[in-house]
Amino acid sequence: xxQPPAIVAERFWPALEALVAAYNYAQDSQTxxxxxxxxxxxxxxxxxxxxxxxxxILRGFAEHALETTIPSDAERSFRNLxxxxxxxxxCFVLSSAGTLNLAKALYVRQSTPTSIESQAxxxxxxxxxxxxxxRVTPEWDSVRRELRYRGQVIKRYRVPAQNQxxxxxxxxxxxxxxxxxxxxPPVPEQDSxxxxxxxxxxxxxxxxxxxxxxxxxxxxxxVYWEAISVGRRKSRRTGN
Numbered sequence: 735x736x737q738p739p740a741i742v743a744e745r746f747w748p749a750l751e752a753l754v755a756a757y758n759y760a761q762d763s764q765t766x767x768x769x770x771x772x773x774x775x776x777x778x779x780x781x782x783x784x785x786x787x788x789x790x791i792l793r794g795f796a797e798h799a800l801e802t803t804i805p806s807d808a809e810r811s812f813r814n815l816x817x818x819x820x821x822x823x824x825c826f827v828l829s830s831a832g833t834l835n836l837a838k839a840l841y842v843r844q845s846t847p848t849s850i851e852s853q854a855x856x857x858x859x860x861x862x863x864x865x866x867x868x869r870v871t872p873e874w875d876s877v878r879r880e881l882r883y884r885g886q887v888i889k890r891y892r893v894p895a896q897n898q899x900x901x902x903x904x905x906x907x908x909x910x911x912x913x914x915x916x917x918x919p920p921v922p923e924q925d926s927x928x929x930x931x932x933x934x935x936x937x938x939x940x941x942x943x944x945x946x947x948x949x950x951x952x953x954x955x956x957v958y959w960e961a962i963s964v965g966r967r968k969s970r971r972t973g974n
Contacts, residue, residue: 742786749782753796757828764870766960769810771801771825784820791817797951798826816952829912871910872946872959874902883961886943897933901948901957913951913958927954 742750752772760767777787790796799812801823815824872883879891881902891898897918904917916930930950934957937948949958 745781746783746786747781749777749780749786752777752780753826753828760827766809766962767827768799768812768825771799771810771812771827773801774798774820774822774824774826777826787820787826788817790826794829796826796828798824801825814949814952870961872905874906876903876906881946883943883946886945888941888943888946889937890942895936897929898937901933901937905957905959910959913956916955916957930954930957933957 756770756772757767759765760770774787778784787796787798791798798815798820800815800819800821801810802813803810812825815821870884872881872888874881876899879894879899881888881890900917901914904914905911908914916926918926918930918933920926921929931954934948934950945962947960947962949960950956951958
């Protein structure tokens, strides 16, 4: 069942609209959404409070990270932050999760009762990932045990790696969404979060090409993937 629209204060609308616009710019240009991340100073100047931004993070509607870009970098780079940390150079991006809910919250104020759903659906559609025809995703070949992206082999497994294979298979079967829940079955006397973190580290180890990177979200329960632009000097560090 769909969640009801999120209720947000009117002063928060301009900041949310800026995040939506940045998300759409990234989707339209097929660019890593972090290249359009918006700084905390700009969001607060638009009417957002720290409580508003903390709510976005806790609801999973947005992610935040500390910008570490230096003038010589070809692209922006970031370092992961804990949910309670909001230093001066914190930047935010809208996540795929909950975007339709946010669209309803933003546009319900402009709609009549009969048009709320149609407008929210239209806005939500513009915020969804690009269609399969234009959105380039990795491909996991379980027979050859190869992970490929844009025609390049990212990883090739000479020996079985069961946990990594389970994660890649789950992504492949789900159509490579931005993230998936931990697909690893519970094992007695093993910490599931630590095992998933170790698997993510292994996925990033010994890559033949660095066009794709995996990371967690800090709670040890989900796995994310992201495309890394060619020539990117630094990638977003997650600490996983």
